[in-house]
Amino acid sequence: MDLKLTPEESSFRDELRAWLAKNAPKNWAEWREKPLEESFPYLRAWQRKLHDGRWAAVSWPKEYGGRSATLMQQSLFWEEMARVEAPPMANSLGLGLIGPTIIACGTEAQKKRFIPKILSAEEIWCQGFSEPNAGSDLAGLQTEAKLDGDHYIVNGQKVWTSYGWVGDWCELIVRTDSTAVKHKGLTALLVDMKSPGVEVRPLRQMTGESEFNELFFRDVRVPAENVLGKVNDGWKVAMSTLMYERGSYGARLQLTFNRYISRLIELARSVQRNGRPASEDPLIRQKLAQCSAEIEIMRFNQMRAFSRISATGVPGPEGSIQKIFWSELNQRLQQIAQELLGSYGQLLGGDPHAVDNGLWSYGYLRTRGNTIEAGTSEVQRNIIGHFVLGLPRSY
Amino acid sequence: MQFGLSESQEFLKDSARKFFAGECPSAEMRRLMETETAYDSALWSKLTDQGYTGIIYGEEYDGVGLGKVELMLLMEEAGRALLPGPLFSTVVLAGSVLDAVGSPTHKKKYLAPICRGEARATVAILETSASWNPRDVQMTAANGKLTGEKFFVSDAGVADFILVAARNGVFIVDAKAKGLKISPMSGMDLTRKLYAVEFKDTPGEHLGPATNLQRAFDIACAALSAELVGGMQRTLDLTVEYAKTRKQFGKPIGMFQAVQHQCADMYLETESSRSAVYYAGWALEENAPDASTAVSIAKMYASDAARTVGNRGIQIHGGMGFTWENDLHLYYRRAKASENAFGDATFHRERIASLVIDAPGVTAKSA
Numbered sequence: 001m002d003l004k005l006t007p008e009e010s011s012f013r014d015e016l017r018a019w020l021a022k023n024a025p026k027n028w029a030e031w032r033e034k035p036l037e038e039s040f041p042y043l044r045a046w047q048r049k050l051h052d053g054r055w056a057a058v059s060w061p062k063e064y065g066g067r068s069a070t071l072m073q074q075s076l077f078w079e080e081m082a083r084v085e086a087p088p089m090a091n092s093l094g095l096g097l098i099g100p101t102i103i104a105c106g107t108e109a110q111k112k113r114f115i116p117k118i119l120s121a122e123e124i125w126c127q128g129f130s131e132p133n134a135g136s137d138l139a140g141l142q143t144e145a146k147l148d149g150d151h152y153i154v155n156g157q158k159v160w161t162s163y164g165w166v167g168d169w170c171e172l173i174v175r176t177d178s179t180a181v182k183h184k185g186l187t188a189l190l191v192d193m194k195s196p197g198v199e200v201r202p203l204r205q206m207t208g209e210s211e212f213n214e215l216f217f218r219d220v221r222v223p224a225e226n227v228l229g230k231v232n233d234g235w236k237v238a239m240s241t242l243m244y245e246r247g248s249y250g251a252r253l254q255l256t257f258n259r260y261i262s263r264l265i266e267l268a269r270s271v272q273r274n275g276r277p278a279s280e281d282p283l284i285r286q287k288l289a290q291c292s293a294e295i296e297i298m299r300f301n302q303m304r305a306f307s308r309i310s311a312t313g314v315p316g317p318e319g320s321i322q323k324i325f326w327s328e329l330n331q332r333l334q335q336i337a338q339e340l341l342g343s344y345g346q347l348l349g350g351d352p353h354a355v356d357n358g359l360w361s362y363g364y365l366r367t368r369g370n371t372i373e374a375g376t377s378e379v380q381r382n383i384i385g386h387f388v389l390g391l392p393r394s395y
Numbered sequence: 396m397q398f399g400l401s402e403s404q405e406f407l408k409d410s411a412r413k414f415f416a417g418e419c420p421s422a423e424m425r426r427l428m429e430t431e432t433a434y435d436s437a438l439w440s441k442l443t444d445q446g447y448t449g450i451i452y453g454e455e456y457d458g459v460g461l462g463k464v465e466l467m468l469l470m471e472e473a474g475r476a477l478l479p480g481p482l483f484s485t486v487v488l489a490g491s492v493l494d495a496v497g498s499p500t501h502k503k504k505y506l507a508p509i510c511r512g513e514a515r516a517t518v519a520i521l522e523t524s525a526s527w528n529p530r531d532v533q534m535t536a537a538n539g540k541l542t543g544e545k546f547f548v549s550d551a552g553v554a555d556f557i558l559v560a561a562r563n564g565v566f567i568v569d570a571k572a573k574g575l576k577i578s579p580m581s582g583m584d585l586t587r588k589l590y591a592v593e594f595k596d597t598p599g600e601h602l603g604p605a606t607n608l609q610r611a612f613d614i615a616c617a618a619l620s621a622e623l624v625g626g627m628q629r630t631l632d633l634t635v636e637y638a639k640t641r642k643q644f645g646k647p648i649g650m651f652q653a654v655q656h657q658c659a660d661m662y663l664e665t666e667s668s669r670s671a672v673y674y675a676g677w678a679l680e681e682n683a684p685d686a687s688t689a690v691s692i693a694k695m696y697a698s699d700a701a702r703t704v705g706n707r708g709i710q711i712h713g714g715m716g717f718t719w720e721n722d723l724h725l726y727y728r729r730a731k732a733s734e735n736a737f738g739d740a741t742f743h744r745e746r747i748a749s750l751v752i753d754a755p756g757v758t759a760k761s762a
Contacts, residue, residue, distance in 0.1 A: 001397060001400055003398065003677055004396065005396055006396065072396045265751070285744070285748035288752060289745065289751065293744070294696075297671050300398070300667075301667055301670045303396065304669075304673070306398070307397050307398040382659075385649070389635045391635065391639060391649035392649055394652045
């Protein structure tokens with residue numbers, strides 16, 4: 001056990017730090033609050049700049065434009081990005097999930113065709129997995145694709161698609177064999193979102209905004225060469241994508257949480273409680289301390305998980321622990337913010353009296369989704385119970 | 396950066412596990428807890444042969460010179476076996492106090508015999524207030540003599556000498572000194588015996604200033620947390636095993652999500668405690684600026700988690716979990732005693748608050 005940086009890790013960080021000092025935009029704060037539709041060109045431009053410096057996809061192999069960064073280096077990457085408060089990248093699903101899946105499962109032609117434009121943010125990607133009747137039970141999905149000559153004809157509906165409104169391409173999981181048992185008849189297709197028959201509708205969520213879309217497919221023709229992986233092997237492809245999803249997200253969130261808790265501590269000093277600053281109130285102190293300790297433990301868990309994956313090469317159950325840990329912690333953190341702010345906590349962005357322009361009322365509502373998206377807490381506990389502890393399958 | 400254990404650390408952990416399983420299996424642990432002191436001299440000399448009694452102390456004091464992470468691993472395995480007797484009191488607590496407070500001469504005289512397995516010792520801290528805040532110590536030595544009463548002193552019944560926290564320093568008192576009276580207190584944890592220690596004009600040798608105690612307390616806290624991790628792991632293992640074999644409604648109860656999800660939470664709580672403990676061990680070893688915060692994070696989290704894991708384990712075992720013959724309650728008892736020792740979760744949250752809220756910037760992020 002040695003938590004000091006290796007020379008390779010230090011030089012990676014120093015190179016990045018120097019690059020960011022020169023290139024990171026200084027005005028992200030002005031854009032952060034704006035709707036994504038408005039800031040999207042800004043985020044595209046930022047990703048292109050990162051790509052020019054070969055920083056857009058550090059985890060990818062060198063031959064595909066990445067830096068073959070280790071997990072520790074990836075974690076340093078997000079740490080440095082957070083330190084300079086750099087904006088996110090436009091094509092985050094393409095870079096984080098779908099690109100790596102294409103590199104792992106795609107043909108040479110597919111890699112050549114899609115990878116460069118994922119990196120440059122010329123083509124934005126979205127993901128068509130969940131359906132109205134297939135959420136946690138993803139393998140029960142019904143969107144079907146029937147082979148017609150050298151094309152598949154796709155019919156069905158997807159839901160909870162991030163970036164659907166701006167997506168040029170979609171990694172779509174479809175049913176190609178309705179006679180096979182559930183997950184054995186699925187195939188992954190790369191679908192051009194401009195194809196006739198694709199309809200994208202906004203899905204309004206409980207926060208009032210529309211981060212996600214519903215996708216409708218009516219007789220959409222997809223060339224057979226756009227099958228990712230093998231026909232009827234889509235479950236494996238989908239699981240590969242989800243693995244990337246659970247792997248890296250925690251590292252980034254931990255830094256966001258650090259920013260939140262620092263802000264809450266700052267607020268606690270300025271908010272009065274029983275005639276003294278809330279930061280001197282024993283109950284508030286207990287809650288802030290618990291929360292800040294848990295944020296640290298999330299970091300320790302993450303570092304341990306990275307070390308284990310680096311040693312074994314196989315992502316284990318760590319992802320499920322981290323998913324439960326961060327999503328439930330985020331909800332507790334938001335509740336503490338509400339307690340601290342009292343009546344002001346409910347004020348929405350735009351209200352002249354709102355604290356931090358409604359960040360905390362938004363966060364309180366938005367975090368309800370944390371224990372549902374990217375695999376519900378119940379599914380994560382099933383995964384730990386069955387795959388880690390070896391208990392019999394409960395479903 | 397490497398948070399995993401090194402090969403030699405894995406080896407130490409593995410051999411400690413095998414050693415405790417062989418020398419102190421459940422039946423032996425139960426035999427010892429029924430004795431007056433829970434101490435067995437034959438077991439003690441075997442611990443000495445393994446080098447455990449001198450694990451973190453310098454070779455100049457006949458120690459082995461390993462680091463705090465290694466100490467965490469040893470205590471985790473001792474906790475998994477629910478090892479009875481004074482390993483914690485003597486080696487971790489008294490040893491760390493001698494190491495942090497004493498002069499080289501003191502260490503030759505008192506620490507070296509501990510490392511060689513020749514002496515047992517403990518530290519007397521709490522008074523009537525039962526406060527773990529060192530500032531609440533009232534006892535004061537006058538002319539090298541101590542008068543008053545200390546409570547909750549672990550393993551004093553087998554100690555050759557007792558280190559006493561007083562307002563004006565730390566004092567060493569021989570167990571046979573005049574005016575010293577040691578009487579048992581009946582604590583919930585049957586494997587770690589507690590005593591009240593009364594001093595009446597009892598001579599004590601001045602070891603050093605009480606201000607250096609905190610460093611030793613931090614090591615003790617981290618080691619207790621490591622024991623708790625071992626106890627949680629054992630509770631989890633027993634519970635998962637039971638959930639796989641116990642059948643109701645024609646199915647193993649581990650198939651029911653109400654049971655399975657509790658097991659998943661036990662796993663999450665155990666692993667998160669382990670991460671916090673290993674980090675605390677590393678931070679102590681490296682004298683990292685956030686070492687005290689890291690210790691309090693570990694003690695706070697593990698104290699709460701050990702109780703919760705115990706609750707879940709007993710609940711899942713149903714009626715079996717409520718019987719005397721099942722080992723779970725023995726771990727549960729230890730968890731409660733250790734939860735309180737050196738400050739419970741509430742105590743450590745307040746300490747974290749004072750370190751993080753009142754003095755921002757102390758929490759060092761990764762170097």
